[in-house]
Amino acid sequence: MHNIVKSSCILSGDAFKKSDYFCSMLEDKNPQRTSLEELGEFGLIDHLTKHFEIKHKSTVKGIGDDAAVLSSRSKQIVVTTDLLIEHVHFDLSYVPLKHLGYKSVMVNLSDVYAMNAQATQITISIAVSNRFPLEAIEELYSGIDTAARTYGIDVIGGDTTSSTTGLIISITAIGEVNEEDVVYRNGAQPNDLLVVTGDIGAAYMGLQVLEREKEVFKVNPGNQPDLEPYTYIIERQLKPEARKDIIELLQKLEVKPTSMIDISDGLSSEIIHLCKQSNVGVELYENKIPLDPQVISTCEEFNVDSTTIALNGGEDYELLMTISQEDFPKIKANPDLTVIGFITDKDRGMHLITRGEQAIPIIAKGWNAMKNEE
Numbered sequence: 311m312h313n314i315v316k317s318s319c320i321l322s323g324d325a326f327k328k329s330d331y332f333c334s335m336l337e338d339k340n341p342q343r344t345s346l347e348e349l350g351e352f353g354l355i356d357h358l359t360k361h362f363e364i365k366h367k368s369t370v371k372g373i374g375d376d377a378a379v380l381s382s383r384s385k386q387i388v389v390t391t392d393l394l395i396e397h398v399h400f401d402l403s404y405v406p407l408k409h410l411g412y413k414s415v416m417v418n419l420s421d422v423y424a425m426n427a428q429a430t431q432i433t434i435s436i437a438v439s440n441r442f443p444l445e446a447i448e449e450l451y452s453g454i455d456t457a458a459r460t461y462g463i464d465v466i467g468g469d470t471t472s473s474t475t476g477l478i479i480s481i482t483a484i485g486e487v488n489e490e491d492v493v494y495r496n497g498a499q500p501n502d503l504l505v506v507t508g509d510i511g512a513a514y515m516g517l518q519v520l521e522r523e524k525e526v527f528k529v530n531p532g533n534q535p536d537l538e539p540y541t542y543i544i545e546r547q548l549k550p551e552a553r554k555d556i557i558e559l560l561q562k563l564e565v566k567p568t569s570m571i572d573i574s575d576g577l578s579s580e581i582i583h584l585c586k587q588s589n590v591g592v593e594l595y596e597n598k599i600p601l602d603p604q605v606i607s608t609c610e611e612f613n614v615d616s617t618t619i620a621l622n623g624g625e626d627y628e629l630l631m632t633i634s635q636e637d638f639p640k641i642k643a644n645p646d647l648t649v650i651g652f653i654t655d656k657d658r659g660m661h662l663i664t665r666g667e668q669a670i671p672i673i674a675k676g677w678n679a680m681k682n683e684e
């Protein structure tokens with residue numbers, strides 16, 4: 311596998327170490343290559359899944375039978391699924407497989423948390439070609455395993471099949487939530503505050519840096535990229551975190567959002583989803599949008615406007631929510647929650663209020679899987 315980023319780079323935590331972050335361009339010296347054929351389908355499944363432990367009481371039966379068995383314990387169950395396809399959703403020339411495994415889980419957990427639910431189980435289905443040795447699939451699963459351990463998720467099943475070329479990963483996540491706590495996209499009311507977690511735009515700028523280094527690498531394979539100034543944004547691209555902590559925080563603060571969505575496609579398209587489903591309008595303030603300094607400096611370097619990136623970049627996996635004004639005192643001291651606007655009547659439309667106090671209509675330019683890429 312040609313990687314410009316070493317698979318063990320970025321992050322702390324047992325499977326990811328920051329120490330050897332920077333980063334040999336080529337990881338093709340993979341010492342061992344065990345072919346998948348040698349192992350066979352059942353051998354592979356057994357090899358990959360034998361370490362998974364069950365943590366939740368609601369998992370009655372995990373891997374090993376024709377189907378997993380769950381018990382519901384009087385909560386509501388949320389289910390979500392995502393499909394990731396090589397060359398469409400990820401590029402293995404700069405995404406280490408361990409990170410891909412981790413991120414594939416995050417993408418799904420983020421959707422569960424966006425319902426104000428706790429994630430409990432996942433299933434993992436993969437299609438792999440002979441191009442991948444066993445060691446590569448092990449890397450993928452070590453990222454999945456780290457994610458499952460860190461977030462307290464049971465891996466309860468999946469499917470394994472062959473693919474003629476690329477790698478395909480489909481993960482389904484299951485979660486639970488008390489009936490009175492579930493938060494939909496359609497509950498925003500005029501005068502509610504629009505709140506975003508963390509900061510945005512970083513994952514997209516991290517991707518721009520990785521794409522640039524890939525092009526440099528093509529021309530000069532001996533080149534060792536200096537990624538030091540981009541640590542945060544590359545980490546946000548390669549190792550996003552789903553905001554489980556925010557669901558717990560909201561519970562502690564006794565705040566139930568009136569609506570919520572996770573930011574996978576970009577702030578503007580998620581705002582439009584919330585407003586359309588809730589039948590309301592919005593005013594979003596440019597000067598309130600939380601940006602990391604590294605996003606601002608990298609935007610300057612790439613000569614792009616940071617607000618445009620925040621609105622249209624994707625893959626932040628932050629949460630966007632609306633809360634009632636009554637709840638403002640409970641959230642105002644929290645650095646993880648930023649008020650970026652407020653909800654209006656539908657007929658006032660959806661606008662960005664710029665630093666120059668101009669009102670510009672918000673349009674969706676978010677990443678779209680149906681768009682022709684490259």
Ligand code: ADP
Pocket residue numbers: 355358359372373374375376377378434435436465466467468469470
């Ligand atoms: P079946 O033929 O009944 O679909 P499989 O042989 O495909 O069963 O799977 C055996 C067990 O291993 C099942 O519990 C299944 O959910 C699990 N499993 C199969 N592939 C994977 C995978 N890639 N990741 C996790 N669990 C898997």
Ligand code: MG
Pocket residue numbers: 468469470
């Ligand atoms: Mg099967």
